[in-house]
Amino acid sequence: MENYYAPLDAAFHALADPTRRAVVSRLTKGPAPVKELAEPFAMGLPSFMKHLRVLENDGLIRSKKIGRVRTCWVNAERLNAAEAWLSEQRALWQARTDRLADYVETHLSGSMDDAG
């Protein structure tokens, strides 16, 4: 089921929901069984399982059933890809605002010399 669309599409799609983000946050601290993951949420297990399936299909988490217990863990690679994309955008944006700040500073210090 995974990778039915581009990795970044999938990562951002999965993260566009507060329940799914909370599950990812919990799993960054270590693997957990479904029952424990579901506990903090005021929703039925079927609704919660839908969120887990979205997370797994979108590649942000992995799971394995051993006996009667399904355990989930985070797929750091997919999470890192999403962060890397956003960092890159911030770097571009930052470079632009830095150049703008340099320009303003040069211009302002020029004006102050003129005034002084």
Add this chain to the structure above:
Amino acid sequence: MENYYAPLDAAFHALADPTRRAVVSRLTKGPAPVKELAEPFAMGLPSFMKHLRVLENDGLIRSKKIGRVRTCWVNAERLNAAEAWLSEQRALWQARTDRLADYVETHLSGSMDDAG
């Protein structure tokens, strides 16, 4: 229209599409008119405008029409919020894997002493 749902839901929702991510990337380099933004994409203007509306409703870009030209720019605050959330998750994940590495290292060096 904006903020009809939580800021992070909105940011990640907007970013779950390659056209919208490409527009954000372009706008990190500076404001641009709609016509210029649409140019690289093989889609009709109405379809492209739908993507711009999603980006604006989700708070990732702003726009203003002056005369007949609508100019768009990036809303860095919303982009930064999404990046901050992801960085936080990576930090949690990193702390956990670092602790795991420390444990493994301690354990391994113990074993090597035992063997030596």
